[in-house]
Amino acid sequence: MVVIQFTSTLSGERNMTQADAKTTVAVVGGGVAGLALGTFLLRSGIPCVVLEKNSREYVEQRQRAGSLDSRGVRTLRAWGAGEAVEGHGEQRAWRMDTGEDGAGAFIPQQVLVRNLIRIFLRDGGDLRFEAEDVTLEGLGTEQPRVRYRDGEGAKAIDCAFVAGADGFHGVSRTAIPDGFLACHSHEFGYAWLTVMAEVPADPAAVMAVHSRGFAARITRGPHASRIYLQCPSTTPSATGRTRGSGTNSAPGSPPRCGEGRS
Ligand SMILES: Cc1cc2nc3c(=O)[nH]c(=O)nc-3n(C[C@H](O)[C@H](O)[C@H](O)COP(=O)(O)OP(=O)(O)OC[C@H]3O[C@@H](n4cnc5c(N)ncnc54)[C@H](O)[C@@H]3O)c2cc1C
Numbered sequence: 737m738v739v740i741q742f743t744s745t746l747s748g749e750r751n752m753t754q755a756d757a758k759t760t761v762a763v764v765g766g767g768v769a770g771l772a773l774g775t776f777l778l779r780s781g782i783p784c785v786v787l788e789k790n791s792r793e794y795v796e797q798r799q800r801a802g803s804l805d806s807r808g809v810r811t812l813r814a815w816g817a818g819e820a821v822e823g824h825g826e827q828r829a830w831r832m833d834t835g836e837d838g839a840g841a842f843i844p845q846q847v848l849v850r851n852l853i854r855i856f857l858r859d860g861g862d863l864r865f866e867a868e869d870v871t872l873e874g875l876g877t878e879q880p881r882v883r884y885r886d887g888e889g890a891k892a893i894d895c896a897f898v899a900g901a902d903g904f905h906g907v908s909r910t911a912i913p914d915g916f917l918a919c920h921s922h923e924f925g926y927a928w929l930t931v932m933a934e935v936p937a938d939p940a941a942v943m944a945v946h947s948r949g950f951a952a953r954i955t956r957g958p959h960a961s962r963i964y965l966q967c968p969s970t971t972p973s974a975t976g977r978t979r980g981s982g983t984n985s986a987p988g989s990p991p992r993c994g995e996g997r998s
Pocket residue numbers: 737738739764765766767768769770787788789790795800801802803804805845867870901902903904905906907930990991992993994995996998
């Protein structure tokens with residue numbers, strides 16, 4: 737999970753028009769990062785609004801990752817949100833033998849998102865789906881404003897902080913003022929070729945870790961699995977590019993680079 741957060745510590749011009757709502761933190765993006773952050777904020781007594789551009793139905797069915805590493809599981813548990821990876825509907829959790837790192841979980845990302853949505857709403861969270869055309873104004877000022885559009889028309893939220901949790905292709909990255917953004921990445925020198933197959937994975941995860949590379953088949957829900965094969969990062973895929981370049985993954989872990997429609 738990656739959360740980019742801007743602090744609004746510099747003074748500047750306030751927006752002249754009235755906002756529809758005020759909050760402390762406006763979180764852009766209702767994925768794993770945005771929903772987890774929203775839950776952590778609420779549980780810290782900090783008001784927030786989470787804006788998600790897609791519908792609830794869409795994000796609860798969007799298939800992507802299949803595992804959450806031990807740090808993610810530990811963090812959710814530390815905030816009292818461990819139920820997000822435990823025993824709900826189609827959720828399938830396994831303990832991973834990761835040594836001192838503790839237990840990760842094999843859980844389809846859409847199930848994790850669905851569980852986090854339920855927890856956030858149950859906590860009284862303000863989660864707005866189908867918030868389109870999000871734009872960020874006044875970053876670096878005392879009162880940033882987030883504008884968006886929904887079925888009723890144009891809306892604006894004034895806030896003290898904006899948390900950009902809308903993924904690599906979201907609007908937040910490009911809205912960060914010059915000089916505020918620091919990017920850190922690490923290339924492991926290999927990639928994963930992956931195929932999404934409309935077949936159940938039974939057992940839910942089979943992984944082969946070898947000195948020559950990694951291969952796996954991991955559940956993506958009751959009717960789908962994703963198959964991985966490690967290859968040199970220079971190998972072109974059928975679409976002309978490699979999947980999941982492993983920029984923030986360790987050998988033996990599934991890819992963690994978001995691609996495709998968000
Ligand atoms: C094929 C594949 C397999 C993967 N496997 C794994 C794995 O096994 N384990 C793992 O840890 N990671 C895996 N990943 C990576 C994992 O999916 C990402 O790290 C994770 O989705 C990042 O979560 P996020 O909340 O930061 O971003 P996202 O999940 O991308 O969430 C961002 C949210 O913001 C919303 N959004 C985007 N733009 C806007 C906007 N302008 N306004 C409002 N909302 C917006 C999106 O709809 C989305 O809901 C995989 C990724 C892919 C593609």
